[in-house]
Amino acid sequence: MIQPVTIALDCMGSDHGPREAVQAAARLTLERDDLRVILVGDVDQLGPLLDELSYDPARLSLLHTPQWVEPEDHPRTVLLDKPRASILEACDVVAAGRASAVVTAGSTGAAILAAAQRLGRIPGVRRAALAAVTPTEQTHGPKKDPFALLLDVGATLDASARDLVTFAIMGSAYAAAISGNPAPRVALLSNGTEAHKGPAEVVEAHRLLSELRGIEFAGNVEGLDIPRGTVDVVVANGFLGNVVLKMIEGVGEVIADLAADAYARKYLWRLGLTLLSSGIEQIQAVMDWESYGGAPILGFTQPVIKAHGRSRAPAIANACKVAAKASRSDMVRVVERSVAQLPTDAEELLA
């Protein structure tokens, strides 16, 4: 049997409360013998939830925290006000070597600050990047994955040229480690494919990446290239990336709603949709963010996976599986090695 990977799962602060995280962990203990979970949160809430479920106690333990980050808390001040918040304790467990990765469906800002405080950044990384997968028409890598990586989707709202270069390197390394893609094609998101198009930092990042060795830089891509999937990794600042990601999610949900509405309205449309149902199901499966699990927050010395705040148990379980994969593939070390090549090249380039 392969050595199990232990995940520190922050159970608090998500939209649906700790029930979903506890359900996810309980299910994983029965389905995966290569995973162990430490449930981090208020044991007085987690314990009774666990007692209602089937689980294997040998494969999970609980770590009590009397505090946690609420959705309305401000990330910058909350970690000072709540020094024993569950996300901080989850990071501590990983820093102490008792677990290999952190998973949270709580506040993204708090997760980034907690990871920066307790795990630290990879040398050479100034800002973290949240990477999300987004469904594409073309497949990617040897596993023919039907999605591309988009980063940053909200960790660093205003990124400098150097930050964008770092994101590109981290995204490339992550795609190589997780998807097994030896040379992922990386592009900058802009309002035109020409090198001079876009804000100053994007133009500058384009120049730097064009001259950087060890990365398959494909230039700029436009918004329409994201769903087409012309490249494997798309780099943007956190503001733009977040807007794009939410729009893709919104479009998917609206299409599903429109189909449901059409189904209810006319018999003819119902018949048509019934005939197309298997195709629609496939599209829904590709568009379903819950099936992709969580998004890695890249740049820290240990894997940190952020699940959607609206995540139900299956999505949190998938996030834990992504975390295990990241840990097992030594994703952070791969990113670290790639970034380590940056200072010489980039400093020279930046100079």
Place this chain on the structure above:
Amino acid sequence: MTDWRHVYRWDLDKTYLETHFESLSRLVRIAFEKPEEKVNVPGSAALLRELSRPREGVMPNRVCIVSGSPTQMRKVLEQKLALDGVTWHEFHLKPQWDNLRRGRLRAVRDQVGYKLPLLLESRANVAAGTGETLFGDDAEADGFIYSLYADVLAGRLDSAQMVRILKAAGAYPDAIERCVAAASALERADDVERIFVILDKRSPPANFRALGSRLVPVFNYFQAALVLFAGGHLDAAAVIGITRAFLEEDRHPVDELANCFQDIVRRGHLPGSAMQELGLAVQEQIEATAEREVIWNCVQRFMDLGEARAFRKPQGPDATEYLSLLDALKRRS
């Protein structure tokens, strides 16, 4: 009548022996297994051996086995128990062939009408005031039958109530008559201290709350041994021995046993002070390296529960609603 220190009643299938007959071929294979081929539930042999072991200067414990296996398996099962070094005082098997021959088809599956008369009749062998601990599993109705037995013995259920439950369970009239006769001859005493239900099917622990706080759902015999240690049924050396057997038999790593410890503490069945006592005893056993590691890991898991660790035993209802529980049991099966 011999004086007994305590009575331990055990089921066999899925409680003592791994008997998972998920297919007909597996069922046939189990029926023809030799004693040495039968597989124990991890830790069960070590625990029952400890509980049945005579101790100098201490009154003996009485071990009674009531199994749903057919009487034809007596020889092989007795040989298996002997191989495990377990001694017993009563061993009841189900007369399945007799049930079939007499056309009593309901009795082939019914456990309530089979086990309850045996338990009540067996109680005539011990004096009132002798405590009992019962072991069953979550595959059938062990928790229900044992609780019913405990409540009849304690006088919380009268004869009429018991008869209504037995009728609802589909027991045959002769089984009901035996229960009434045995119960009327008993001196009422609240002597069932604890009922262990091994969660073989990984049933949620909360499923058993309706049967009261004396029922302790456990995921394995390491958890049961800890609870028995805290209750004074086992000494530290015995717990260490069972832990060792558990590590060897089940190949559970040390940290997984510690997780199981935390689970039973969190659910309120084991006071944290038991750990301190056990830790001191392990200190004295210099060679018990792996077992010592288990204890230290347990201490860490205990600390992990932090301020939330004042766990109270789950409280059951004032009176168990057997008839509605029976309906639920029927629906599940």
